[in-house]
Amino acid sequence: MTARDIGAIAAGNLRRMKLRTTLTVAGIVIAIAAFTSMVSFGTGTQENVERQFNDLGLLSTMEVYPRQRSNEPEQEGMPKLDAAALDQFAKIPGVLIVYPYDPFTVGVRCGDSVIETRAQSLALTMLTTKLFSRIRAGVIFPSDTSKEAVVSTDFLKKAGISTPDSALGRRLIVSVRVSTIDSALSRVVTDRGRPIWDRFRKIRIDSLLHSRPYLLKTLRVEANEAVRRLVDGYFNARKTITDTLVICGVIEAERMGRVRVEQILLPLATGQRFTTSGMSSNPTDLFAAMSSGTLFGGGGDRQEKYFTQATLQLDPRIPWAPIKDSIEARGYRTFSFAQEFTQIQKAFIYLDMALGAVGLLALLTASLGIVNTMAMSLLERRREIGIFKSLGADEGEIRILFLVESGMVGLIGSAAGVLSGWIITRIVTVIAHVYMRREGIPEVQLFSLPLWLIALALLIGTGVAVLAGSYPAARAARVDPVEALRND
C-alpha cells in the first residue's frame, strides 16, 4: 500500500464521519488557536524589545561607571572616570566612540513658556550613533560651535508645541545659574563684610590649649560656621550664563533603562560655555559633586572633571566580552546591553514556554477527543480491518492507516487553529491600537506570527494528534482477522 493509498483511505474515512471529524477537529482548532495567539503575544513583545534595542543601537553600546558608587565612602586607588580614562577607552580595539554622560540643569524660555529641564552637550561624532539619529524634524546642528539646539519630543510637550515641524526655527533662551567655588570660598573668608578673623579674635587661646571641651566646642562651632558660609556663598552668590539658540531639529524622546536623551541637546563647544563657567546650583548636582569628591575640581575644566557615567559605542562585528573585561580590569564597572539582552531573551523563552503551556493544556484535552474518535472508529471498523488483513494488509499498514487518520485530524485542526489564532491576534491588535491612539501611546505590534511559530504549531498539533492516535492504532493493528471476519 503506497503512501498515497493510505492518505486516500484515511481521508475517505474522515469524510465519511463528518460530524465526528468536525467536532474532533474543532477541539484541536481551539487548542492551537489558544497556543498560537499566546505564544504570538510573547513573540511580539520580544520583537518589540529587540526592535528597540536595535533602533537605539544598544546591542553595540556599553556603559562605564567608576567602581566607587556615589553613596560609598571614597577608597584609595579607585580610578576616576575622567577625560584621561575616556581617552584610554577610545584606544581599546573595537571601541568606536566614547562620550561622557554629563547633563546639566538649564532654564529655557521658549515663547511664553519658561521650563527648567536638563541639557546635554554632544560632540558631532556622538550624533552618528543610532540613539541620537532618531530625528523627527529638521537636522542635527552642523558644527560644535553653532548657536543651535536640538530638542526632544518631550520638550515639545512641555513647551506646548504641537508638531515637530512647527518647532523648527524657534528661539530658545537658555540660561544656567552657576556657582563658583571662588564665590563660596570668599564667603567663608568674609561673610557680608564680617571677616572670619573677627571670629578668631574671640577665641581664647589659653582655653583652647588647656580645655579639651572648649577645644571641641570651638572646632564644632567654627566648622559649622565655615560650612554655612560655604553653602551660603554657593547658593547666594551665583551668576547667570545666558545664550540664545535656534531650534534646528527635533529628536525622538528616549528613555530606556540607563539610556536617555535629554530634552535639550547642544553643540559641544556651545554647551561647554555653560558647564565650564562654574558649578550648577542645582542641589542634586552639588551633592553629586560633593559625594564624588569633585566639589573643588575646578568647575567645568574638562581635564579635572569626573564623570558619573560614560557611553562606549562598540564595533558590532567585534565581541563585546573582551572589551568589557579590559575595562573592568582597569577598575571600572560596566553595563553591557548585549549581555542584558541575552538575559532578556532567556526571560522571553520562559514567558513563551509558560504561555505555550496554557495552549498545550487545551491541546491535551483535545487529544482525548482524538483518542475517543479513533477508538470509536476502531470498534466500528473491526470487520473492515479483518477484510484488509485477509487481503494482505500487515499490522504495520493498519497501524499507519490509523495514525495517518489521527495525524490528518491534527494537521487540519492545527492549520485551522493557526488561522483562527491569527484572526484573534488581528482583532485584539485593532482594538489595542484604537486604545493606544486614544491614550496617545505609540502604536506597537503586540503579536507576531513568524514562520517558525506556524511550523511549530502545525508540528505540535499534528504530533499530539498522532500520539493520541497511537493507542487506538496499536489496538487496530492487533485485531484478530479470524475474530473480525467471523459470521455473527
Next chain:
Amino acid sequence: MTDGPWLRTEHLCRFYRRGPQEVRALNMVDLEVGRGEFIGIVGSSGSGKSTLLNLCAGLDTPTSGSVLFNGTPLRSMTRKELARYRAKKIGMIFQSFNLISHYTALQNVEAALLFNDTPRARRRDLAAGCLSQLGLAERMSHRPADLSGGEQQRVAVARAVVKQPEILFADEPTGNLDEDNARQIADLLKSLNRAGLTIIMVTHNLEMARECAHRIIRMQYGSVAGETGTA
C-alpha cells in the same frame, strides 16, 4: 490435473482455551492439495472446516503442526511475509461476502490490489475488467447494500481472483444464497478451476461439493473423518 502437493498440512492442530476448558477445534489434520485441484471440505458445524481454511490462509496460527505452501512452512514466515502470502498467493471468499459496505463494487475489488504491488493506474482497469467478466459491468458504482446476495458474492469472487492468486479459499460461498445464485457461484468456481485455479471450498452442501470438487474431505470433531474422490 494435479502436479503433486502444492499445499500440505502436517499433524495440524488448533486448540482454544475457553476458561478452564480446552477446545480442540482441529486435531492432527494431514492434508495434501495438488496444483489445480478443487477440494471440497464438508462437515457439520464446529467440525473444524473454517479453522482449517483460516490456518491454510495464514489468518490463524496453529497450536502445533504446520501448513506448507509449495514446501515452505507458514510457521517460518514473519507476520509481514504471511501478509505478503495472503496478498499475492491466495484469494478468499466468505459466506457473508465480507465486502466493505461504504466502498462501491469497483472499490471493493480494487482493494485486493492495494497490497500486492499492483500499480495504482492498473488497479481500476483490472478491477473493472474482472467485474465485467463476472457480468457486473453495470453494477460497478453500486455499494454492497444496493446489490443482491448473488451479486455481492460475485463481487467477492472478483475481489478474490482479481489479483490472480494461486489458491482460492472459499468458506461456505453459497451459504447465504438462494438456489439460483448458489448455482451461478458454483458454476463460476468450476470455471475458475478449469482455468487452472486451485480451490479449497468449505461447504455444508454435499451435493454442490460433489458437483464441483475433485476430492471431498469429510471432517468431524476437528479431524478428517474420510475422503472421497468424485472424478
